[in-house]
Amino acid sequence: MKETVSFFIFLFFLSCSSEDTGVKLNNEPNDTIILPIVVHIIHSGEEVGDGSNISEYRVFEQIESLNNDFRKRKGTLGYNTHVLGVDTKIEFKLAEIDPQRQKTKGINRINSYDVTIKTDPDNPPLPFDLLPQYAYWNPEKYINIWVLKGPKDLFLGSSQFPYAKIPGLQNPLNTIGTGIFINTLHFGKSDIDSKINLGRTLTHEMGHFLGLEHLWGKKESSDCLEYDDYVKDTPPVGHSNTDCDNTELSCNGESSILIHNYMDYSPDACMNMFTKGQAERMRYVLENSTDRKSLATSNVINRY
Numbered sequence: 001m002k003e004t005v006s007f008f009i010f011l012f013f014l015s016c017s018s019e020d021t022g023v024k025l026n027n028e029p030n031d032t033i034i035l036p037i038v039v040h041i042i043h044s045g046e047e048v049g050d051g052s053n054i055s056e057y058r059v060f061e062q063i064e065s066l067n068n069d070f071r072k073r074k075g076t077l078g079y080n081t082h083v084l085g086v087d088t089k090i091e092f093k094l095a096e097i098d099p100q101r102q103k104t105k106g107i108n109r110i111n112s113y114d115v116t117i118k119t120d121p122d123n124p125p126l127p128f129d130l131l132p133q134y135a136y137w138n139p140e141k142y143i144n145i146w147v148l149k150g151p152k153d154l155f156l157g158s159s160q161f162p163y164a165k166i167p168g169l170q171n172p173l174n175t176i177g178t179g180i181f182i183n184t185l186h187f188g189k190s191d192i193d194s195k196i197n198l199g200r201t202l203t204h205e206m207g208h209f210l211g212l213e214h215l216w217g218k219k220e221s222s223d224c225l226e227y228d229d230y231v232k233d234t235p236p237v238g239h240s241n242t243d244c245d246n247t248e249l250s251c252n253g254e255s256s257i258l259i260h261n262y263m264d265y266s267p268d269a270c271m272n273m274f275t276k277g278q279a280e281r282m283r284y285v286l287e288n289s290t291d292r293k294s295l296a297t298s299n300v301i302n303r304y
């Protein structure tokens with residue numbers, strides 16, 4: 001597990017391309033887009049359901065929570081009555097067909113001791129160079145989610161941005177793989193002593209995977225208007241929020257900051273919102289990005 005531990009040393013810095021390309025976004029979501037997911041559980045040889053080899057139920061619960069959030073489902077934590085909050089009409093389903101065209105539940109378990117991770121001593125590896133060495137299903141057909149244990153609250157997850165001509169989108173790093181990494185401790189509902197314990201890390205990282213920046217843009221700044229998330233209906237902020245009771249105003253003083261938005265750092269318990277502008281941006285990426293658009297028609301799930 002040494003390689004796994006060293007993995008957490010490497011943070012995920014992305015270069016910026018914030019030039020406004022003048023791309024016109026689609027205004028109205030229409031049909032629901034359903035995207036296939038494979039969850040690679042990278043464990044340390046425990047029995048299924050123990051430790052890092054998390055149960056199937058925990059995965060099902062996490063995907064349900066992800067869908068509750070993206071679909072703003074009534075009666076769930078993902079519901080909100082905020083004037084800006086919308087149903088993105090994007091949802092997710094665990095893969096039903098694996099790369100060998102056999103039936104699957106979309107959960108792939110890998111004992112980390114069975115895998116020798118190759119690293120180049122001259123070039124520190126990036127997360128998305130290492131993770132595909134455990135397992136990697138065709139990224140044109142599956143959203144690869146790797147679940148791997150790391151230190152609590154220090155490293156929650158990471159995501160690779162898409163390639164898309166869209167204002168303010170950071171360029172993805174040139175790595176072997178694309179996908180999402182989530183720390184096992186913060187994957188799904190868990191009983192850890194943390195404010196990040198209800199599975200919202202995946203909602204946040206999926207936002208990045210589909211082209212959303214943080215509310216404050218590419219970097220926190222004392223100059224509130226220095227950076228932007230390039231979403232028109234999110235009030236400008238210069239920094240993250242970690243408090244469910246924050247009543248701060250946005251930096252133009254016109255409205256409250258969106259502490260309930262999934263693209264902030266708020267505790268899981270108070271996150272419940274994507275805005276219309278964010279939904280449009282994600283749907284634009286899904287319709288136009290060279291490394292995302294095939295997911296919407298991938299033939300590894302039944303669509304209904």
Ligand SMILES: [Zn+2]
Nearest residue numbers: 204205208214
């Ligand atoms: Zn983030």
